[in-house]
Amino acid sequence: xxxxxxxxxxxxxxxxxxxxRAMQDLFSRGALLALGLVIALIxxxxxxxxxxxxxxxxxxxxxxxxxxxxxxxxAVFAAFALGIAGTGYLLNEDLRTAFRDERLAQQDSIxxxxxxxxxQWVAERAIDAGLLATSLKGLPFxxxxxxxxxxxxxELMLYQVLIGNPERREVMLFSGDGQLLVEVGGAPGxxxxxxxxxxxxxxxxxxxxxxxxxxLDAGTPPRPSMLxxxxxxxxxxxxxxxxxxxxxxxxVELFVKIQAWPGESPTSEVVVVRQEGDDVAYLxxxxxxxxxxxxxxxxxxxxxxxxxxxxxxxxxxxxREALDYRGKRVLAASYAAKAVPWIVIAKTDYDEVMGPVDxxxxxxxxxxxxxxxxxxLLVWSLWRSQRDEAHDLTVRNLRFVxxxxxxxxxxxxxxxxxxxxxxxxxxxxxxxxxxxGMAALxxxxxxxxxxxxxxxAALAETGGRTAARTVIRRKDGSTxxxxxxxxxxxxxxxxxxxxxxxxxxxxxxxxxxxLRLSRVKRSLQAATSILLRAETxxxxxxxxxxxxxxxxxxxxxxxxxxxxxPGKTFRFPxxxxxxxxxxxxxxxxxxxxxxxxxxxxxxxKTGAVQVNQDFESNPKTRPWRKEALRHGYRSSIxxxxxxxxxxxxxxxIYAAEPQAFDAxxxxxLTTLAADISYALSxxxxxxxxxx
Numbered sequence: 001x002x003x004x005x006x007x008x009x010x011x012x013x014x015x016x017x018x019x020x021r022a023m024q025d026l027f028s029r030g031a032l033l034a035l036g037l038v039i040a041l042i043x044x045x046x047x048x049x050x051x052x053x054x055x056x057x058x059x060x061x062x063x064x065x066x067x068x069x070x071x072x073x074x075a076v077f078a079a080f081a082l083g084i085a086g087t088g089y090l091l092n093e094d095l096r097t098a099f100r101d102e103r104l105a106q107q108d109s110i111x112x113x114x115x116x117x118x119x120q121w122v123a124e125r126a127i128d129a130g131l132l133a134t135s136l137k138g139l140p141f142x143x144x145x146x147x148x149x150x151x152x153x154x155e156l157m158l159y160q161v162l163i164g165n166p167e168r169r170e171v172m173l174f175s176g177d178g179q180l181l182v183e184v185g186g187a188p189g190x191x192x193x194x195x196x197x198x199x200x201x202x203x204x205x206x207x208x209x210x211x212x213x214x215x216l217d218a219g220t221p222p223r224p225s226m227l228x229x230x231x232x233x234x235x236x237x238x239x240x241x242x243x244x245x246x247x248x249x250x251x252v253e254l255f256v257k258i259q260a261w262p263g264e265s266p267t268s269e270v271v272v273v274r275q276e277g278d279d280v281a282y283l284x285x286x287x288x289x290x291x292x293x294x295x296x297x298x299x300x301x302x303x304x305x306x307x308x309x310x311x312x313x314x315x316x317x318x319x320r321e322a323l324d325y326r327g328k329r330v331l332a333a334s335y336a337a338k339a340v341p342w343i344v345i346a347k348t349d350y351d352e353v354m355g356p357v358d359x360x361x362x363x364x365x366x367x368x369x370x371x372x373x374x375x376x377l378l379v380w381s382l383w384r385s386q387r388d389e390a391h392d393l394t395v396r397n398l399r400f401v402x403x404x405x406x407x408x409x410x411x412x413x414x415x416x417x418x419x420x421x422x423x424x425x426x427x428x429x430x431x432x433x434x435x436x437g438m439a440a441l442x443x444x445x446x447x448x449x450x451x452x453x454x455x456x457a458a459l460a461e462t463g464g465r466t467a468a469r470t471v472i473r474r475k476d477g478s479t480x481x482x483x484x485x486x487x488x489x490x491x492x493x494x495x496x497x498x499x500x501x502x503x504x505x506x507x508x509x510x511x512x513x514x515l516r517l518s519r520v521k522r523s524l525q526a527a528t529s530i531l532l533r534a535e536t537x538x539x540x541x542x543x544x545x546x547x548x549x550x551x552x553x554x555x556x557x558x559x560x561x562x563x564x565x566p567g568k569t570f571r572f573p574x575x576x577x578x579x580x581x582x583x584x585x586x587x588x589x590x591x592x593x594x595x596x597x598x599x600x601x602x603x604x605k606t607g608a609v610q611v612n613q614d615f616e617s618n619p620k621t622r623p624w625r626k627e628a629l630r631h632g633y634r635s636s637i638x639x640x641x642x643x644x645x646x647x648x649x650x651x652x653i654y655a656a657e658p659q660a661f662d663a664x665x666x667x668x669l670t671t672l673a674a675d676i677s678y679a680l681s682x683x684x685x686x687x688x689x690x691x
Contacts (some may be wrong), residue, residue: 005130020680037083043074052599072206077379082371088368094362100331101285104319110346114258115269115335119255119530121338124682126209129228129246131685132161132171141242142183143235151182156183168250169225172196176231176241186247196227200243205230207241213281214250214274219603222295224226224283225249232251255284258344258373267349271325273309274342276304280309283342286325300325308332310341321350413494415440427482427503429475440499445479469504480507501545520668523552531679535686540679541574541649544639548653549577555632556654558583559641560592562604576656582631596624599654603638606649609670610638614658634658637666639673643680651676 135157140150158171162185171188178197195212203210211229225534228246259360261268269287273280279299289298302310308322319333324347332347409417417435425432428443467485473478482661484501534540545557556577560570568591572583589596590604598620599610613635615621615628633654641649651673655661661669 013429015676018047037080037087039085040079041076043578044072065540070421073379077376082373084368084372084375088364092364092640093587095360096547099357100354103348104331104333107331107346107348108319108335109191110262110270111333111344112404113262113334114272114344115337115342116528117257118254118272118337118342118344119339120339120528121250121257122211123532125226125248126230127682128168128248129209129230129244132246133230133232133244136242136244137234139234141175143449152245154182155184159183167249168246169223169249169374170247172245172247174200174245175245177201180243196229196245199227199229200245203231204244205240206222207231216295216297222297223249224251231470251284259284259287264350265352267352269347271309271345272342273312273345275302275313280304280307280313282325288326290326298325308334308345308347309343312345336404348402365564404685407499407501407503409440409501410442411497411499411665413496413498413549418496424501425473427480427501428472434475439451443472445473467535472501480505516665519551520552520665523548523671524668531607531675534679535683537680537683539575540676540683542675544651545665554653555656558584560588560600560604560650561648567591568596569639570604578631580631581632584628586627588624598624599636599638603650604647607640607642607668609640611661611666611674612636612638613661616658628654635660637661639669639671640678641680643684648680 028083111284136154137216139154141664154173158173161171162168168185171184172180173182174197175183178201180193180197189490195215199210199212200229208231212229214224216222218442225247230246231241231243233241243387245670255272258272260271261270266287271440272283273287275281278301280302282298282300284299285293300307302307302313304310305322307332308320308324311322312318317335321331324332326328329350330347331350331353332345334343334345336343350409405423407427408610409424410419417438417440420432420435425435425608428435430438467483467556469481469483470481472482481504482501483504484499486497486499488495488497490496490611529543530540530543530547534543541559545559548554548557554577556575556579558572558576558579559574560572560583563571568589570588570590575583587595588598588600589651590601596605597600599612602608602620603610615625615636617636621628633656635655635658637653637655639651639653640647640653645691653669
C-alpha cells in the first residue's frame with residue numbers, strides 16, 4: 001500500500017501544479033476508502049493473532065490450524081484486492097477531475113485576457129477617433145461645399161492620418177444630417193454609405209462616439225472593418241455638428257494578437273464570435289476549418305446541438321465541455337468583451353488535454369495491479385512460513401524492493417545504512433558495498449541539523465512515519481532534490497528505519513516554471529493597466545518600473561535615455577527596486593569603448609534586445625561585474641523603446657538569479673516593450689501631454 005501510494009501521488013503531483021491543491025485532493029473518496037481499508041487490515045491482524053493463539057492454546061491439530069489460517073488469509077486478501085481496486089478507481093477519477101478543472105481554469109484565464117485585449121484595442125481606436133475630431137475643430141466647414149481649397153486641405157489632413165498605419169483604411173467627414181463631405185482612403189463602393197449615414201446621424205443626435213458593427217467589404221478576399229463615428233462642432237456659435245468616421249481593419253493587429261495562443265499546443269485556438277439573428281458568426285476564419293469560408297464569413301445555426309459558440313451566447317461567460325465547429329469534443333472557456341458585442345472562446349481538443357491523464361491512468365492501473373500481485377505473493381509467503389522465520393522472511397522480501405524504481409534504504413538505530421535497492425544505488429552513484437555501513441548524513445548535500453531535528457520531532461508525533469523534502473548528494477558531488485517517506489519498525493528488539501525516496505527534479509522545475517510564469521503574467525497585467533492610464537512619459541516610466549519590481553519580483557528596473565554629449569552617457573529618468581547608487585556610478589556609455597559595448601550600449605546602438613544571463617561569466621559585463629554582484633544582480637535584459645522607429649530609450653531589468661530570462665520570458669518582455677513604444681507614440685501625439 002505504501003508503494004502504491006508513493007507512485008500514485010508522484011504521478012498526481014506531476015500533473016497538478018498546485019501542491020496545496022494536491023494535498024486537498026488527497027482527502028477524497030479514494031483516500032477515505034484507503035483509510036478504511038487500513039483500519040480493516042489492522043482489525044484483521046488483531047483478530048488473526050487472537051485466533052492463532054486460541055488454536056495453539058486449544059492444541060488443535062497443526063493441519064486444522066493451517067486450514068483456519070489459510071481461510072482467513074484468503075478472505076482478507078480478497079477484501080484487500082477489492083479495496084485496492086476501488087481505491088485505484090476513485091483516485092484515478094479524482095485525478096482526472098482535478099486535472100480537467102485545472103485546464104479549464106487556464107482556458108478561462110486565456111479567454112479573459114483576450115477579451116481584455118479587445119476592450120483595450122477598442123478603447124485605443126476610440127481615442128484615435130477623438131484626437132482626429134479634435135484636430136478638425138475650428139476649421140470653417142461652412143465653406144467646404146463652396147471652396148475646393150478647403151476641401152483639398154481637409155483631404156490632405158485626413159490622408160496624413162492614414163499614412164504609415166495599415167490598420168486605418170478610410171476616413172470620411174459627414175455633416176450632421178448624414179451628407180458625405182470628404183472621403184479619403186478605401187475603395188469605391190467599399191462601404192454601404194446608407195449604413196454609415198445611419199451611424200453618423202445617431203452620433204450627431206447623441207453627441208458622443210458611436211461604434212459600428214464589424215463589416216466585410218466587397219473585395220476579394222473580403223476584409224473586415226469597423227467604423228468609429230466621432231461628432232464635433234466647427235467651433236463657431238450656432239454652427240451645425242459634423243461627424244468624422246474612422247474605418248479600421250481589426251485583422252491587421254487585433255485578430256493576429258487574439259489568435260496567438262500563449263504556448264505550444266497543436267489543437268488550441270482562440271475564436272471570436274457574435275450573434276447575428278439565428279446564427280453564430282465567426283469574426284475570423286477558424287484555424288481548423290477545412291472548407292472554403294463564404295464571402296460573408298463563417299456562420300453556423302444557433303440550434304446546432306452542443307455547439308460551444310451557441311452555448312456561450314445563450315449561457316454567457318463560463319467554462320464547459322462541448323463540441324466545436326468541427327464537431328470535435330473540446331474543453332472551452334468563453335468571456336464576453338465589454339466594449340463590443342463579441343465573445344472570446346479559448347478551446348483545446350479534449351484528446352490533447354486528457355491524453356496525459358489517460359497515460360497516467362494506465363500507470364496507476366499497473367501500479368495497483370502490481371500492488372495486488374505483490375500482496376498476493378506476500379500472503380502466499382506468510383501462509384508458507386512460520387513465526388520463528390519472521391526475520392528471514394523480512395530479508396527475503398527485500399528482494400522485491402529491487403524491482404521498484406524508487407529509492408529504498410534501510411537504516412539501523414545509529415542511522416547507518418544496512419540495505420539499499422538498485423534504484424537507490426543508481427541514484428547516488430555508490431555500489432551496494434560502498435553504501436553498506438555509510439552514515440545516512442553523508443548522503444545529505446550539507447549539514448542540515450535543523451532539518452534532522454524537525455524530522456525526529458515529526459517521527460515522534462506520527463508514530464514513526466513522516467514525509468519530507470531534502471537534497472541528496474551523489475558520489476560525484478552533484479545534488480538533486482528528493483522526497484523521502486520515512487518510517488520506523490522493530491525487529492528482534494531492535495529499532496530500524498526505512499526510507500523510500502523519489503527524485504523530484506522535474507516536479508521542482510515545474511513548480512519553479514509555474515511560479516515564474518505567474519510572476520510574469522502579474523507584471524504584464526499591471527503594465528497593461530499602467531499603459532492605458534498613463535498620461536505622461538514620466539508617469540508611465542515611474543509606474544512601469546515600480547510595477548515590474550512589485551509584481552515581477554525583479555531586483556531593479558530602470559529606464560535609460562542616451563545623452564547626446566561627448567562622453568555618450570545615459571540618464572535614468574525612472575528607477576525602481578534595489579539601486580543604491582549603482583546606475584549613477586556605473587559609468588555606462590554607448591560609445592565604442594568597453595563601457596559602451598555592454599548590454600545597454602549595444603541595445604542603444606543596434607536597437608536589438610540584449611540578454612545578459614550571468615554577470616559572472618559574461619565577458620561584455622566585465623567593467624560592472626564586481627559592483628553588480630555586490631548589489632545582487634546576476635542577470636539582466638535591455639529592451640529598446642522606440643518612437644516612430646527610432647530608439648529613444650531602453651527598459652533595463654536586473655534579476656537576482658542567473659539564467660533568469662528564458663525564451664518565453666524574453667518574448668513576453670519584448671511584447672511589453674513594443675506596447676510601451678506604442679504608448680510613447682500615443683502620448684507624444686496627444687495635445688498637451690508633457691514629458
